[in-house]
Amino acid sequence: MTVTDAATGPVETTEARSAALHRADPQLADLLAAEAERRAETVQLLAGENLTGPAVLAALTGPLIDKYAEGYPGRRHHAGCALADAAELLAIDRARELFAAPHANVQPRSGTSAMLAAYAALLRPGDVVLAMSLEHGGHLSCGSRANFSGRWFDFVGYGVRREDGLIDLDQVRELALRYRPKAIVAGSISYPRHPDWAAFREIADETDAYLVAAAAQTTGLIAAGVAPSPVPYADVTVAATHKLLRGPRGGLLLCTAELAERVDRAVFPFSQGGAAMNEVAGKAVALAEASTPAYRAYAHRTVAGARVLAAGLAQAGARPLTGGTDTHLVTADVGPLGVSGAEAERRCAAAGLLLGKCALPYDEAPPSEASGIRLGTGTVTSQGMGEPELAEIAGLIGRLLVDGTNVRVAEGVRQRVRELARAFAGRR
Ligand SMILES: Cc1ncc(COP(=O)(O)O)c(C=O)c1O
Incomplete structure (x- = not known):
């Protein structure tokens, strides 16, 4: 049209x-x-961003952008939905196949609204939920008082061990036995290792709780088989399509056949009206792209690059949490370099390196300053950067953190960042 x-x-x-x-x-x-x-002009290392590719952009700006299609394929509240139905069924089938999931809902508008729908499918207001505490890397939707989750449910938080930064599964079990949560949530915004999905399932079974996998960060790695899939273990898996998956901004719910109807009703009509059908179309494209060997190679390169970045930051004197990473994420304590996370973010941003300050588990600094930084390699890998560039970027960050108040050092790094950014701009 x-x-x-x-x-x-x-x-x-x-x-x-x-x-x-x-x-x-x-x-x-x-x-x-x-x-x-x-x-x-900048090198983008924020963990949740990526570059949307041209095929997804074409679907996003295509004619479905104007279509109202409340409901689900074959059960719409609007006329003229036959082709919207076909597009949504493509997205659903591709999601089910890619993630080997009995059921998929492709309508959530964001990761957070997918979390809302997951809770709505399983819980009643006031229910107890056990999730990673926000201080240790839980997402806002895992019990923040400023979010619906913390207002409507009674969250209990588990964390990571002080000595190695790994999830303390003994604590998870002990809290689950003590508080008897209706649901246990596994997943985080900053944990760089894979949750032990089987162990979480065992604890959920032992305590008669649902298991929700909050897998927005690593959806793309799971799709590519680079990260273990929570789908066989979780009752509901919450995924995001705009991060490593390189699709449109949005969420995706995967669940068991028994929960299919409850999950669908929790999305529409409980928490959303008409879906954004152009986003649904864009999700279909991203899911097709994510099932290719080229995408799997991208996912492998993303993790390899993150490992190099973590090692380079360690060499520069920072302390990567858990000693490294298995994902696209690196979370590092910059305290040993004598700067706060906020100062590290400011210095790097001034030089064109975009990363985020991050409060660490057991952080003694106020959240506004924080002791850590959080970085991801999704975007730079999409642009074609690889291990040599990430080793260099780690060195540039190290120079800024150690010596960034020296104007010549800062200007030298800024210049090199600009060169790198221009050399890899628009590679996708
Ligand atoms: C684990 C987790 N859940 C949910 C979200 C929220 O996604 P959105 O920003 O699309 O609402 C994020 C985003 O970073 C996340 O990491």
């Missing part, structure tokens, strides 16, 4: 759309141009 712009006629191509935006809203067009320039 063709959208008609009165001044130009049909607006089909990216260029024509861009020209239409410049005419309609030059102020916003300029902002977007500046954002593109910012991207081209």
Whole structure:
């Protein structure tokens, strides 16, 4: 279908759309141009971001963007949904196949709304939930008082061991036996190792709890078989399509056949109205791409790069949590270098290296300062950077943390970051 712009006629191509935006809203067009320039000048190491590829973008901006399709395929509340149904069924079938899941729901608009639906499917307000504490790397949706989760449910937090940074499964079992949670949540925003899904299942069975896998961070690694899958163990797996999976911003729910209807009802009509059908179409494309050998190679390179990054940061004097990583994530204590996480984030951002400050387990610094940084290799690997570049980036970060108040050092790093960013800009 063709959208008609009165001044130009049909607006089909990216260029024509861009020209239409410049005419309609030059102020916003300029902002977007500046954002593109910012991207081209920086090295993006924020763990949850990635680059959306051209095929997914085409689906996102395709005609389903305008379609209202409340409900599910074959059971819609709107007319004209036959092709929207077909697109959603493609996405569902691909998700089920890729993750070997009995049931998939592709409608959640974000990771957090998928978490909301998972809880809604399994719990009642006031129920006890055992999840990783926020201080040790739990997501906002795992009991923050500022989030629905902490308001509506009674969260108990488990954590990692002080000595090795690994999840303390003895503590998980002990808390589960003591508090008898209705659900146990496994998964984190900053834990760089794979949760022991089988052990969590065993504890859930022993205490008659549901097991929810909060797997938004590692969805792509699970799809590629680079991380162990929670799907055979969890009652509900919460995934995200916009991180390593390189799809549209959104969530994805995988569950057992018995829970299928409850999960679907928890998404629509309980927590959402009409799904964004263009996002559903984009998810179908991303899921097809994630089932290719090229994507599996990407996932392997992402983890290999993160290992090099962790080793390089250790060499520079930082302390990677758990001693390294099995994922795209590196969480490191920068205290030994005499800076806070916030200062590390500021210095690196000024030099064009984007990473996040991160409160660490047992952190004594206030959360606004924090002692750690959190980085991920998803975007830079999508751009074609590999182990040599990540070793160099670790060295550049190290120089900034040790000596970044020296203007010449900071300027030298800024220059090199710009070169790296330009050399790999738009590789995807
Ligand atoms: C484990 C986990 N759950 C949920 C989310 C939330 O995803 P979203 O930002 O799409 O709401 C994240 C995002 O970082 C996450 O890491």
